[in-house]
Amino acid sequence: MARVIVDVMPKPEILDPQGKAVAGALPRLGFTQFASVRQGKRFELEIEGEVTEDVLAAARSAAEQVLSNPIIEDVVAVTVAEDEK
Amino acid sequence: MARVIVDVMPKPEILDPQGKAVAGALPRLGFTQFASVRQGKRFELEIEGEVTEDVLAAARSAAEQVLSNPIIEDVVAVTVAEDEK
Numbered sequence: 001m002a003r004v005i006v007d008v009m010p011k012p013e014i015l016d017p018q019g020k021a022v023a024g025a026l027p028r029l030g031f032t033q034f035a036s037v038r039q040g041k042r043f044e045l046e047i048e049g050e051v052t053e054d055v056l057a058a059a060r061s062a063a064e065q066v067l068s069n070p071i072i073e074d075v076v077a078v079t080v081a082e083d084e085k
Numbered sequence: 086m087a088r089v090i091v092d093v094m095p096k097p098e099i100l101d102p103q104g105k106a107v108a109g110a111l112p113r114l115g116f117t118q119f120a121s122v123r124q125g126k127r128f129e130l131e132i133e134g135e136v137t138e139d140v141l142a143a144a145r146s147a148a149e150q151v152l153s154n155p156i157i158e159d160v161v162a163v164t165v166a167e168d169e170k
Contacts, residue, residue, distance in 0.1 A: 001120070007127050022128065022151065031147045033140050035086070035131045042092050042127040043107065045119045055118050062116045066107065 002051045003081035004059045008068040009040035043067050044081070051080050087136045088166035089144045093153040094125035128152050129166070136165050 010016045016038050023037040045062070047055055056078065063075040095101045101123050108122040130147070132140055141163065148160040 004119075009127065009129065019128070025151060026147060029147075029151060031143055031151070033132060033143045034147070035133045037131070038129045040127045040129070042094065042125045043104070044094065044123045044125070046121045046123075047118060048120045058116055058118045062111060062114075062119070066110060066114060066116070 002047045002049070004045045004047060004051060004056065005077070005079050005081050006043040006045065006059060006063040006067050006075065007040065007077040007079075008043070008063070008073050009038060009076050011072055011074050014072045040073070040076070041067070056080070087132045087134070089130045089132060089136060089141065090162070090164050090166055091128040091130065091144065091148045091152050091160065092125065092162040092164075093128070093148070093158050094123060094161050096157055096159050099157045125158070125161070126152070141165070 010019075019036070019038040022039060023034065026032075026034055026037070043063075045059055060075075060078050063078050064070060068075050095104070104121070104123040107124060108119065111117075111119055111122070130144055145160075145163050148163050149155065153160050
C-alpha cells in the first residue's frame, strides 16, 4: 500500500492561534530554543497499487481543492512516502 | 532562520474522524484514487541560529511532551527543513 503525503500550512500572513499557543507553552515547559511555531496539517492518502503520475496529479488537485482552504492555507508539499508498507 | 518540522499522526489503531470525513468527501468530488485518508498535524518550529544536536534533541522532547498526545498520537518525524530562509 503506497502513501502520498500532503502538507498544508497556514499562509505566512495569516494569524495562527494554535501555533501561537504552542509557542507560548514551550518556554513555560523549559523549551526556550524555539523562536516561533506554526501549526498546519498533514494528510496521508493511501493508494492501492502504484503511485503513477496520474495519481500524483490527482493528489495535487485534491490537496488544492479539498485538503486545503486556498484563502488561508498553502499546500507546501505533495510527496510519495518512502516507506511503502 | 532554520526550521525543524515535527509530524504527528493519530496512532493506527485510533479512529480518525477527520480523515474519515475527507476520505468520504474525495470520491464525491471525483477523486476515486484514494483508499483511505488519515489526518495529522505538522508543526514548524523556527530556530534562531544553527540547528545543533541539542536543538534537535529539544525538538524531539517537545514533540513527545507538548506537540503530541502520546496516548492517541505518534510523532512520525522530526526533521530539519531543507530550505533555510
